[in-house]
Amino acid sequence: MHILVINSGSSSLKYQLFAMPSDQPLCVGQVERIGLDGSFVRHQVTGADRLERTEPIADHAVGLQRVLELLSDPVSGVISSPDVIEAIGHRVVHGGESFASATRITPAVKETIKALFPLAPLHNPINYLCIEIAETTFPRATQIAVFDTAFHQTMPEYAFRYAIPEALYRQEGIRVYGFHGTSHRYVSKKAAAWLNKPDAKLISIHLGNGSSITAVRAGQSVDTSMGFSPLAGLVMGTRSGDIDPAVIFHLISRGYSPDDVNRLLNKQSGMQGLTGFSDMRDIRKAMEAGDQAATLAYELYAYRVRKYIGAYAAILNGLDALIFTAGIGENDATMRAMICNELAFLNIYLDPDKNTTSSRQIRDISATDSPVKILVVPTNEELEIAQQSYELLQST
Amino acid sequence: MHILVINSGSSSLKYQLFAMPSDQPLCVGQVERIGLDGSFVRHQVTGADRLERTEPIADHAVGLQRVLELLSDPVSGVISSPDVIEAIGHRVVHGGESFASATRITPAVKETIKALFPLAPLHNPINYLCIEIAETTFPRATQIAVFDTAFHQTMPEYAFRYAIPEALYRQEGIRVYGFHGTSHRYVSKKAAAWLNKPDAKLISIHLGNGSSITAVRAGQSVDTSMGFSPLAGLVMGTRSGDIDPAVIFHLISRGYSPDDVNRLLNKQSGMQGLTGFSDMRDIRKAMEAGDQAATLAYELYAYRVRKYIGAYAAILNGLDALIFTAGIGENDATMRAMICNELAFLNIYLDPDKNTTSSRQIRDISATDSPVKILVVPTNEELEIAQQSYELLQST
Ligand SMILES: Nc1ncnc2c1ncn2[C@@H]1O[C@H](COP(=O)(O)OP(=O)(O)O)[C@@H](O)[C@H]1O
Ligand SMILES: Nc1ncnc2c1ncn2[C@@H]1O[C@H](COP(=O)(O)OP(=O)(O)O)[C@@H](O)[C@H]1O
Numbered sequence: 001m002h003i004l005v006i007n008s009g010s011s012s013l014k015y016q017l018f019a020m021p022s023d024q025p026l027c028v029g030q031v032e033r034i035g036l037d038g039s040f041v042r043h044q045v046t047g048a049d050r051l052e053r054t055e056p057i058a059d060h061a062v063g064l065q066r067v068l069e070l071l072s073d074p075v076s077g078v079i080s081s082p083d084v085i086e087a088i089g090h091r092v093v094h095g096g097e098s099f100a101s102a103t104r105i106t107p108a109v110k111e112t113i114k115a116l117f118p119l120a121p122l123h124n125p126i127n128y129l130c131i132e133i134a135e136t137t138f139p140r141a142t143q144i145a146v147f148d149t150a151f152h153q154t155m156p157e158y159a160f161r162y163a164i165p166e167a168l169y170r171q172e173g174i175r176v177y178g179f180h181g182t183s184h185r186y187v188s189k190k191a192a193a194w195l196n197k198p199d200a201k202l203i204s205i206h207l208g209n210g211s212s213i214t215a216v217r218a219g220q221s222v223d224t225s226m227g228f229s230p231l232a233g234l235v236m237g238t239r240s241g242d243i244d245p246a247v248i249f250h251l252i253s254r255g256y257s258p259d260d261v262n263r264l265l266n267k268q269s270g271m272q273g274l275t276g277f278s279d280m281r282d283i284r285k286a287m288e289a290g291d292q293a294a295t296l297a298y299e300l301y302a303y304r305v306r307k308y309i310g311a312y313a314a315i316l317n318g319l320d321a322l323i324f325t326a327g328i329g330e331n332d333a334t335m336r337a338m339i340c341n342e343l344a345f346l347n348i349y350l351d352p353d354k355n356t357t358s359s360r361q362i363r364d365i366s367a368t369d370s371p372v373k374i375l376v377v378p379t380n381e382e383l384e385i386a387q388q389s390y391e392l393l394q395s396t
Numbered sequence: 397m398h399i400l401v402i403n404s405g406s407s408s409l410k411y412q413l414f415a416m417p418s419d420q421p422l423c424v425g426q427v428e429r430i431g432l433d434g435s436f437v438r439h440q441v442t443g444a445d446r447l448e449r450t451e452p453i454a455d456h457a458v459g460l461q462r463v464l465e466l467l468s469d470p471v472s473g474v475i476s477s478p479d480v481i482e483a484i485g486h487r488v489v490h491g492g493e494s495f496a497s498a499t500r501i502t503p504a505v506k507e508t509i510k511a512l513f514p515l516a517p518l519h520n521p522i523n524y525l526c527i528e529i530a531e532t533t534f535p536r537a538t539q540i541a542v543f544d545t546a547f548h549q550t551m552p553e554y555a556f557r558y559a560i561p562e563a564l565y566r567q568e569g570i571r572v573y574g575f576h577g578t579s580h581r582y583v584s585k586k587a588a589a590w591l592n593k594p595d596a597k598l599i600s601i602h603l604g605n606g607s608s609i610t611a612v613r614a615g616q617s618v619d620t621s622m623g624f625s626p627l628a629g630l631v632m633g634t635r636s637g638d639i640d641p642a643v644i645f646h647l648i649s650r651g652y653s654p655d656d657v658n659r660l661l662n663k664q665s666g667m668q669g670l671t672g673f674s675d676m677r678d679i680r681k682a683m684e685a686g687d688q689a690a691t692l693a694y695e696l697y698a699y700r701v702r703k704y705i706g707a708y709a710a711i712l713n714g715l716d717a718l719i720f721t722a723g724i725g726e727n728d729a730t731m732r733a734m735i736c737n738e739l740a741f742l743n744i745y746l747d748p749d750k751n752t753t754s755s756r757q758i759r760d761i762s763a764t765d766s767p768v769k770i771l772v773v774p775t776n777e778e779l780e781i782a783q784q785s786y787e788l789l790q791s792t
Contacts, residue, residue, distance in 0.1 A: 118646075118650075157692060157696075158692060158695040158696040158699045159699060161670075161692065161696055162636060162639050162640075162643065163631040163632075163635075163636045163637055163639075163665055163666050163667070163669060163670055163693070163696065163697075163700075164636050164639070164643075164660070164661070164664075164665045164669045164670075165660070165664055165665065165669040165670075166669070166670060166689060168647075168669075172646075172647075172650070174643055174646070174647075176640070223703075226640075227639070227640030227642070227643075228640040228642055228643050228646065229640055229642035229643075229646075231640060231641055231642040232639075232640035232641070232642065235559040239559075240558060240559045240560055240641070241559055242638065243558050243559075243560070243623070243641055244558075244572070244622075244623030244624040244625055244627060244628035245627055245628070245636070245639055245641050245643075245644055245661055246623070246624055246625035246627040246628065246658075247558065247560075247570055247623075247624050247625075247641075248641055248644050248654075249654060249657075249658045250514075250568075250570070250624065250625075251564075251568075251570075252654045254514075254568070258644075258645060258648045258654060261645075262642075262645045264560070264561070265560070265641055268561055269559055269560045269561065270559050271559070273559060273560045273561040273562070273564075274557075274559055274560075274561075274562060293562060296553055296554060296557065297559070299554040300553075300554040300557055300559065301559075303554045303555060303711070304559075306707075306710055306711055307619075307707035307708075307710060307711060308707070309710055310706040310707040310708065310709055310710025310711065311702075311703035311704070311706040311707040311710075312703075312706065313706055313710065313741060313742075314702055314703060314705055314706025314707075314709070314739060314741070314742055315699070315702055315703060315706065316741075317738045317739060317740060317741045318740075318741045319741070342713045343710060343713060344713060344714075345709060345710070345712075345713045345714045345715070345742075346709075346710055346741075
């Protein structure tokens with residue numbers, strides 16, 4: 001069975017085709033700069049050369065049509081007709097309190113995704129649009145939504161509520177939702193299987209352009225660092241993460257508009273604001289060249305992760321393993337070492353040699369006698385979406 | 397030697413007179429509703445009846461003059477003339493990065509306090525005014541400033557900086573300052589002495605109307621939960637504590653003004669927002685009567701404290717004692733039990749019987765074999781200010 005996974009952004013459309021249940025990726029690609037100058041398509045069939053072509057892509061409908069042509073190309077294609085794709089798994093950012101797992105898309109589900117537009121104004125509308133496009137382009141496929149927020153719906157109420165008037169929760173939906181749920185679910189499942197301990201207490205540390213950290217007990221999210229939006233929590237490439245909310249009012253009193261401050265905290269803060277670079281590789285280079293701002297930012301980044309590890313170890317009242325994942329978590333051994341340094345009180349001991357050995361596989365980088373394991377687990381959100389979609393098809 | 401301690405608010409003036417170095421309080425009192433209808437004075441000489449009188453008090457200058465009359469009253473007074481007061485210790489809220497300890501007030505110091513008005517617009521101007529009034533009312537006394545922020549000036553830079561553009565720190569002073577420093581310093585000194593361990597790793601938990609938590613190593617603050625302002629960190633009587641900053645932009649997009657949201661998070665949130673009550677005694681009563689919102693708020697309050705305990709235990713990489721202080725910390729045994737529950741992974745074990753025995757003394761409420769001690773230490777910010785003022789006079 002073929003399942004196509006679609007991850008749509010405001011001007012992009014990423015996709016991956018899987019043969020299930022073998023988890024085999026058949027091809028992967030992306031359409032970028034949709035509706036902008038210089039739009040292009042990148043398409044890679046597993047085991048073949050990558051194709052990249054600059055061409056005008058007016059909108060997401062044109063983009064998905066182009067993907068279909070590539071998939072079913074008589075020479076280089078991987079499918080004989082659109083009808084062999086049994087399901088399309090859509091990444092949808094916000095599922096609010098309505099969706100705790102992968103969901104078959106019906107008119108009612110679409111209405112609910114629409115009702116959540118105010119909570120994710122940049123993401124849900126484009127995800128919604130691409131669902132409608134996919135319904136037209138692949139009319140025989142089952143459309144399935146997999147939500148970034150779904151995994152965190154198991155959080156207890158004392159963890160997901162803010163200390164603000166109750167009406168703002170009941171009427172406006174202001175609470176912690178959490179994001180990156182598909183990634184946290186994927187790597188924590190892998191880790192629990194690796195540990196052979198279904199009820200494991202885990203801390204999943206997703207460090208990419210966006211970063212978040214999740215406390216997992218017996219396969220369920222019990223707390224996470226992103227909140228009502230993806231701005232809260234850890235320091236990120238361009239986002240501030242946690243900050244005293246009074247800073248916003250102070251900046252407004254100094255002449256900034258609310259939109260200025262919103263842009264500042266989302267696009268010009270984080271590592272970018274501290275160092276001028278948002279990519280951790282550039283920051284490491286600057287640090288090695290003696291740049292003090294880069295050194296401080298790197299330490300500050302690690303320090304915030306360390307505090308969350310402590311917080312989650314406390315509320316889990318125990319810890320079987322830390323999990324590092326995503327671009328920085330999987331690749332930046334220096335950062336992993338800085339995060340795990342001097343955590344003996346939490347029974348966390350890194351093995352420096354294992355830490356610097358690189359691999360694309362799940363691996364344990366903790367010292368042999370470390371009571372808490374430290375795992376590096378490559379994430380794969382697309383595969384997780386395909387797997388959840390497959391399971392949904394099997395179960396109904 | 398007599399030292400008068402003054403703690404001024406926008407419409408109040410609290411004072412306490414100490415004989416030093418014996419730490420003996422001679423009298424304590426407050427002038428309230430200054431410049432408002434129904435202003436009154438409350439004055440209590442140690443060991444005597446409390447005097448309370450409603451009378452018009454037009455401004456802080458009239459208020460302090462009234463305090464002087466009460467102190468030197470021929471019948472009930474405790475001093476023979478203003479000149480026996482050798483020093484006045486002023487609580488000043490914000491010392492910015494300029495003051496890390498008690499400071500003799502000079503014209504230059506006054507200028508610096510003035511320059512910090514933008515960082516503490518509600519507090520520093522009134523503290524400044526009362527310094528000038530005291531200079532007139534007690535011209536022979538040495539005027540000394542003791543800052544709420546001073547104790548936290550030892551925080552490392554990776555802990556006090558926010559992940560925002562560096563210029564906002566350098567030019568606008570946006571960083572973590574922390575507050576309640578006088579209280580955290582007082583109780584952590586007491587605890588280290590009680591443990592007989594000057595380099596103790598401590599977590600000082602100040603739970604009053606305002607609440608904050610501080611990690612202390614060898615007598616120095618290394619991190620604290622309040623930030624640029626007293627809004628951040630733990631849940632408080634009417635303040636939200638930590639919240640995703642995006643909630644502010646969302647509310648503004650829904651029609652709130654920035655001032656509305658500022659008021660909401662400072663005055664209508666916290667326990668007040670969750671339950672309708674800001675006083676923990678009312679919340680406990682509601683909870684015992686079966687009020688579910690009160691139960692949730694109580695759990696949420698404890699949960700946030702627990703996360704900070706874990707975070708600070710991690711960065712201290714060890715822990716000798718937790719310290720509970722201030723109105724809730726000293727008196728609410730149920731809250732202490734909820735906070736310390738299931739923290740075995742951090743070596744924290746409460747003794748339920750010791751916890752419910754009340755006393756006005758420093759006491760250990762941990763289980764006999766608990767590696768981490770749990771101390772209740774009554775705070776006394778006024779005495780700490782008197783002591784710091786006394787030490788400053790002795791050292792110069
Ligand atoms: N070898 C490396 N060392 C350090 N950082 C890396 C390395 N490779 C990738 N990264 C970091 O990973 C980040 C992207 O992570 P990724 O998980 O791909 O992000 P996204 O959140 O967009 O999915 C980049 O910003 C880069 O800083
Ligand atoms: N016996 C008690 N049980 C629970 N809470 C108490 C008790 N006594 C006082 N409190 C709480 O202490 C709070 C005031 O603490 P306090 O330290 O005096 O505040 P402030 O921050 O104004 O100095 C009150 O709001 C009340 O909730």
